[in-house]
């Protein structure tokens with residue numbers, strides 16, 4: 001891959017290593033298991049795993065499962081599968097919920113230092129007392145509680161003595177700080193709910209600010225990389241680490257990455273799934289990693305894309321066309337070539353012997369270092385694309401037309417002699433003759449037709465359903481559209497070709513492998529089909545509109 005300059009995280013790491021601030025690097029990827037991973041997560045994964053790998057470090061996978069209500073083990077499993085598929089392996093699989101006891105002890109430590117208190121106010125009162133960005137907040141009488149009273153009340157909170165919302169634990173920082181998050185932030189709240197891992201053991205749960213940095217510190221994370229919306233949290237992050245006197249992890253922020261013509265929040269993606277607008281989290285139109293995998297995108301294309309867009313400080317949307325460019329670039333190297341006729345018209349080779357079948361050697365992929373071959377049957381009756389024939393062609397039409405010659409890929413040169421029409425006047429059959437001395441690889445005919453067509457033998461073809469995808473939404477910048485985002489769904493995001501004809505080698509198609517259907521695009525086998533009914537998803541078309 002081409003050399004690029006260091007990104008700002010890499011610069012920080014190089015300085016930290018040079019100054020001896022760290023001798024080894026440990027990052028983490030911290031998904032909340034409340035949905036499937038999407039392209040934005042992929043860029044965070046590539047960054048976290050990428051920089052650690054580059055500097056000989058490691059990366060933990062930490063499930064940020066401190067919010068008991070929205071989380072599920074189905075999500076945990078999908079997240080692990082997606083990260084590994086992208087090509088990364090974590091050092092440790094960890095759960096923030098495993099730190100609940102340690103976090104509780106940290107809270108007790110703060111109380112003992114007079115730096116945390118139990119507050120009985122309602123959330124409305126707390127919000128009101130917080131003030132506004134231009135007006136300082138004020139403390140209430142609960143902040144005056146003694147250390148002993150706070151210790152006892154906090155223990156009772158844990159023991160389940162109080163109802164949801166009755167009490168919270170707050171840090172005692174600064175009600176006049178210009179940073180609203182520093183105005184005595186909540187550390188714990190009471191929630192009598194079941195947690196997907198800790199069950200009913202806990203009825204108090206730590207807030208993000210009292211879980212994330214502490215988890216980083218417990219694990220010895222050196223560089224905790226998150227997205228820009230956490231910039232104001234950094235002051236709380238640093239304050240808590242300092243007061244708790246624990247390992248000094250540091251937080252660094254980079255901008256969220258979005259893609260054009262799609263939405264990238266788990267909440268919206270979940271709505272699309274629940275409202276059956278798409279077939280599931282892995283619907284090939286979804287910007288989820290599982291959707292992209294099913295569609296036929298490759299891990300390398302996603303990694304290359306993330307590497308190319310790099311990281312920045314300002315949120316932005318990246319052109320979907322650039323992602324498709326990398327998909328095409330990788331599939332061009334790795335996808336085997338196959339022939340599939342989408343909209344058939346019959347060709348009869350009049351001078352080819354009845355009943356004879358010739359097995360032609362056809363190269364799998366001209367980009368391969370060592371070329372391998374498959375066999376393609378050729379015989380008297382074939383299908384070509386209806387659009388590859390014109391009865392009255394314009395000038396410079398190089399496909400099949402009366403009296404005109406074309407090459408059939410891997411096979412022979414044919415010439416159209418006559419056509420047969422049905423009662424409605426539609427073309428039923430095209431009668432051709434072939435040049436026996438024009439066989440591909442051994443052509444002595446001296447004829448050089450300009451057009452080459454793909455085709456299949458009718459008797460050997462297998463039927464296939466093709467799912468042709470387009471962008472899910474009609475607007476480029478879906479983060480800034482008026483009204484509901486669902487008003488902008490593209491009604492043509494899926495078109496189905498129910499009965500295409502594929503060359504028989506495609507019976508051996510495997511899930512997870514890419515195929516280039518000659519002159520048509522890149523496709524991937526879909527799990528919906530079976531041996532008798534092949535289903536393929538179009539990953540991307542052949543034409544690259546992306547100017548490098």
Ligand code: ATP
Pocket residue numbers: 029030031032033039040041043044064225226227255256257258264265266267
């Ligand atoms: P969403 O808003 O889609 O729910 P999230 O940030 O709540 O995203 P998490 O599961 O908490 O989702 O994310 C795990 C990691 O991925 C976090 O470090 C988060 O900052 C990062 N991340 C999430 N979305 C993006 C994005 N669009 N671009 C870059 N990084 C992202």
Ligand code: MG
Pocket residue numbers: 032064
């Ligand atoms: Mg999050």
Ligand code: MG
Pocket residue numbers: 266
């Ligand atoms: Mg979220």
